Amino acid sequence: RKEVEQDPGPFNVPEGATVAFNCTYSNSASQSFFWYRQDCRKEPKLLMSVYSSGNEDGRFTAQLNRASQYISLLIRDSKLSDSATYLCVVGEPSGTYKYIFGTGTRLKVLA
Amino acid sequence: GEEVAQTPKHLVRGEGQKAKLYCAPIKGHSYVFWYQQVLKNEFKFLISFQNENVFDETGMPKERFSAKCLPNSPCSLEIQATKLEDSAVYFCASSPGGELFFGEGSRLTVL
Numbered sequence: 688r689k690e691v692e693q694d695p696g697p698f699n700v701p702e703g704a705t706v707a708f709n710c711t712y713s714n715s716a717s718q719s720f721f722w723y724r725q726d727c728r729k730e731p732k733l734l735m736s737v738y739s740s741g742n743e744d745g746r747f748t749a750q751l752n753r754a755s756q757y758i759s760l761l762i763r764d765s766k767l768s769d770s771a772t773y774l775c776v777v778g779e780p781s782g783t784y785k786y787i788f789g790t791g792t793r794l795k796v797l798a
Numbered sequence: 799g800e801e802v803a804q805t806p807k808h809l810v811r812g813e814g815q816k817a818k819l820y821c822a823p824i825k826g827h828s829y830v831f832w833y834q835q836v837l838k839n840e841f842k843f844l845i846s847f848q849n850e851n852v853f854d855e856t857g858m859p860k861e862r863f864s865a866k867c868l869p870n871s872p873c874s875l876e877i878q879a880t881k882l883e884d885s886a887v888y889f890c891a892s893s894p895g896g897e898l899f900f901g902e903g904s905r906l907t908v909l
Contacts, residue, residue, distance in 0.1 A: 721897060728835075730889060730900040772839065776898070784829055784853060786898060788841040 688713055691777050693789035701797050704765050708792045710775030711757045717787075719778030720751055720758045724771045725791065731774055735760070765796045800824065803872075804890050804901035811880045811908050819904045820872040823892030829853070830873050831891045831898065832865060841889070847873065880908045 693710045700706045712720075723731035735742060737749040737758045748761040758777075762769055775789035803822040811817050823830045832844040843857040847867040858865070862881075867873040877884055885908045891898040 719896060728887060728903075730902050731898075733897050733899070736897060774841075778896075784846060784848070784893070784895070785843070786831070788833075791839050 689789075690714060690787045691775055691789040693773075693775050693792045695790055695792060697793040697795050699795045699797055700765055702765055702767060704796075705761065705763045706765055706794060707759055707761045708773055708775075708794075709757050709759050710777075710789050710792075711755075712775075712777045712787070713756070714777070714779060714787075715753075715756060716780045717756075717777045718781045720749075721776040721778070722747075722749055722758070722760045723774040723776055725774055726771045731776075734773070762794075765794075767796050767798060770794055770796045802890055802892050802899055802901035804888075804904050805872075806904055807902065808905045809907070811906065813882060813908055814879050817877045817880050817884070817906055817908075819875045819888050819890075819906070821875070821890030821892075821901055822872040823890070824899055827892035827894050827899070829893040829895060830867055831893070832873075832875050833889045833891065834886045835889060835903075836886045844875070844888075877906075880906070882908050884908050 720737035722734040724734045725731045735749045741750045746763045750759045772791040774791045777787045779785040830847040834842040845855045846853040865875045887903040889903045890901045
């Protein structure tokens with residue numbers, strides 16, 4: 688089993704749709720969780736850090752479920768510009784400064 | 799600087815030649831990471847530094863790869879005697895200890 692797993696997609700959704708991605712992680716001691724966006728082989732850009740209480744930034748909502756060991760990303764009112772690969776990144780226990788990357792979920796928002 | 803600066807953007811080498819990549823982390827960030835991303839989107843961890851000290855080098859193919867982060871100089875990743883399978887995008891990231899901030903990457907093509 689991979690340490691961090693994501694459905695590779697692609698998720699093809701129409702503009703305006705709501706789409707959700709999940710990411711599961713295997714190490715229950717993992718400490719930090721992030722969603723990054725990567726466009727077409729460019730550098731990953733931080734979308735959101737994910738906190739236990741959940742967090743929202745505009746159309747994006749991230750949740751952490753420690754009991755089931757997954758994080759989620761919800762995108763509401765999808766825009767064409769949301770088309771990208773969404774990477775789940777999990778930080779290992781505090782002090783290790785080790786980050787495990789998922790393979791990414793591709794999203795295509797269609798006009 | 800305010801962003802991670804990587805050079806060169808593109809590098810082409812013949813098999814067996816040396817390749818050297820550079821990374822200037824964001825000022826004030828203590829941690830520097832090198833990752834290799836090949837075609838399947840997977841990020842392979844190579845090495846991390848805490849200031850100028852190697853923090854974790856478990857991902858480095860030590861026979862041919864070496865890296866340094868010296869004071870007042872960009873960090874560097876050097877590949878001696880490149881092989882075809884070294885063709886990839888090499889991302890440098892810096893961190894104050896939480897989120898990773900990535901440079902634009904250096905695309906290495908080995909012919």
